[in-house]
Amino acid sequence: MRTIVFIILLGLAGRSSGLLGDQSSDDYYSTSKQSPKFKNFFYREYNTEAEQIKTPSFQEDNEYVYNYDAQVENGLLSSVDLTETKEESQQQAITRIQSQIKMYFSSERRGQLCMTQLKFGQFNDLKQMESQQCCDPMQMFEPIKIPQETRQKLELCCQFDYVDGMVVRIQFDKQDVSWSENIKRGVLNMLQMNLRQNNGQMDNEGGNKNVDRLAHGFTVPEITVEGECQTSYTINKGSMQCQENQQPCSFNITKSINFKKCSKIADLTNGFQTEQPQLKCSQCPVNEEVKEGSEEQDGTGENQCADCDTRELNENMVLDRQTIMRAMVKCGTEQKQQNNNCPNCCQLDNSEMISNYIYKNTKIESEGPYGSALRTKTCARLSLATVQTVQKPAPLAATSENDETLLYSNEWGMACRRFYMYGDEEFPDANSSPYKMPNVEQATQALQAIVQSTSDHHHGIKTKHTINLNRLVDKLRMCRYEDLKQIEQNAKNQNGEKSQKTATDVFVDSLATCGTRNCVKLLAEIIENEEVDENKAAFAINQLKNLPIPSNSILKQVKQLCQNVNVQNKPTVRQAAWLTFGALVNELCQHKSRKMMETSQDISKSIQEQCTDDKKEEYKRTLMEQYNQATTIYDKVLALSALGNAGIDTTTPYIDQIINDKSQHFIIRVKAIDALRRLYTKQPRTIQQILLPIFLNNREDTSVRSFGLSTLLRTQPEPSVVDQIFYAMRQEPNKRVKAYTYQTMKLIAESKNPADQQM
Structure with a gap:
């Protein structure tokens, strides 16, 4: 189109002044003063917007x-x-x-x-x-x-x-x-x-006659x-x-x-990423090419991923x-x-x-x-x-x-992240550490300030002293293992037995909140050596669920802590250790975090390789061995709880076997159903195939059927599955199951939860 316009302009110009190509642009504009409409036409229609707008430039020298x-x-x-x-x-x-x-x-x-x-x-x-x-x-x-x-x-x-x-x-x-x-x-x-x-x-702008000039x-x-x-x-x-x-x-x-x-x-993302996307969007691919391919294979205009981003x-x-x-x-x-x-x-x-x-x-x-x-x-x-x-x-x-x-x-930020994740394993000397500040002295000062603030029984701990705890945690995260040992020794050297105990307790809590590989290693050694009482140890282990950046190296330390003899002999500490281990496995391997990392240009380089298939299989074997070695109901319930915290998708067949094993106590079977709780959005159809026959079987235990129904409904089943539940409710001979089903369905129907309303 532009070529045709240009040829027409050549013909119009040739009637009065010969070939346009023989004149300079300045001469052309000077001969066009008597025809402003023609000049306007040439400038607006032939020149594109990009030619009319000049980019800023910088001149040589x-x-x-x-x-x-x-x-x-x-x-x-x-x-x-x-x-x-x-x-x-x-x-x-x-x-x-x-x-x-x-x-x-x-x-x-x-x-x-x-x-x-x-x-x-x-x-x-x-x-x-x-x-x-x-x-x-x-x-x-x-x-x-x-x-x-x-x-x-x-x-x-x-x-x-x-x-x-x-x-x-x-x-x-x-x-x-x-x-x-x-x-x-x-x-x-x-x-x-x-x-x-x-x-x-x-071209699109040029074809619009209403473009503002x-x-x-x-x-x-x-x-x-x-x-x-x-x-x-x-x-x-x-x-x-x-x-x-x-x-x-x-x-x-x-x-x-x-x-x-x-x-x-x-972007950088720290800590737990627990928000779950809508169920229909959670299984949709992030890559646009994959999404387009899935739409073509679907063959219909109604694709559940069409509106998902x-x-x-x-x-x-x-x-x-x-x-x-x-x-x-x-x-x-x-x-x-x-x-x-x-x-x-x-x-x-x-x-x-x-x-x-x-x-x-x-x-x-x-x-x-x-x-x-x-x-x-x-x-x-x-x-x-x-x-x-x-x-x-x-x-x-x-x-x-x-x-x-x-x-x-984020090169420096990535070095700090690797230091959090691997500690002295990747940074063996002080020169290789990304932190060069005198952290031992500053951390000790913050610890002493906290201990002194607790001695004022009349006024109590003031707000400004809580800042020292954040300061202490920040400094501990920058420390190498040897530095942490020196700070621990400084805590034990406090004047007075009461001050020493307070300093040790604060230091242990700070190590748990710190959550780096070096901090977790020292905390595990303190608990294994029984340097703190059972309640303090269990509380500190529970704090590890808030790790800033989990890694295989940190999980290795927690696993060794779980298997330690002194920990095994203390039920409270053992329970806290195994439940925390399962939660950290889920944090490391969960679906949402890995998807978020695909859109971040830096953090994927060091995090994506953490939860490989081999590592996931290793964690699954560790948790399954804990269940197989259990001899009491309590031990089996603890193992299933840890397995549920982990939320490993490959454990579904083993959990299915436990659920359908009628020789097991009903509490164990109910806990096995609960172990599927982190797989609702990952494997909804698989869970429905496991639990729907359990609910429809009138000969099953009442508690198992009721809990199975509750778990089944959390997967947002299709209308065909809901129809089977309603039909079974009308024919149900067990009054307890029938009443529970009716009340559950009624609550869902009246719920204001968007997920329930969609179902």
């Missing part, structure tokens, strides 16, 4: 100096008023950074970025009102003196390629570290403007610091008169990220996020320094990026849509100060050969 301001603000969203305006708590914790950004371009494509004149500030107090500006004035912050080593890392330069408004390749200094690189990524992220839409988008938008996939997501652009151009006069027009750009459509998200579902459950960027691009004479070689070029004058992250409160009784939720607001502004030509540029920094992207790098 020029140095661009930008002022950079950024801050991160944390606070609570306490409530929502009648006007739906969020009222924030006055208590805010804010970190502020200010810097001068120098960018030198050795060519129009290749640039170097350096951060200079760094200033940091902090604020943790009552904030009177919400500022209308992006960043609060630097004067309101308490200055922070950062170590010289930290400043030197931040001042290391990086090189990058800037092509058509995109940062396509980054090379950092060889001595730079990941946290410093991420700060520089944040600055480069504010330069990126993907104004070159693909041809399909331009002063503003238009498009959506493209784009890599930013936060992930690889669909990004929507809206461009507000200069006045219509500016365009009709063929002048270079300045314009504003607004871009927003759709986090529900991302192929990668730079597992990543979107997980996102809505955990975090509400929003990122918007606004930028001003100035062209022609409006630039800071106009380039004579390119009078129509454009340059980035300023850009501002605001991100809001709201961690939702899961409590139903919390008021408002967010309740008492935590909000993190980040804001950054980049504004052009000067542009000057550099006659003798400084030599470029020596960079690594690895090409990086804008995507957030």
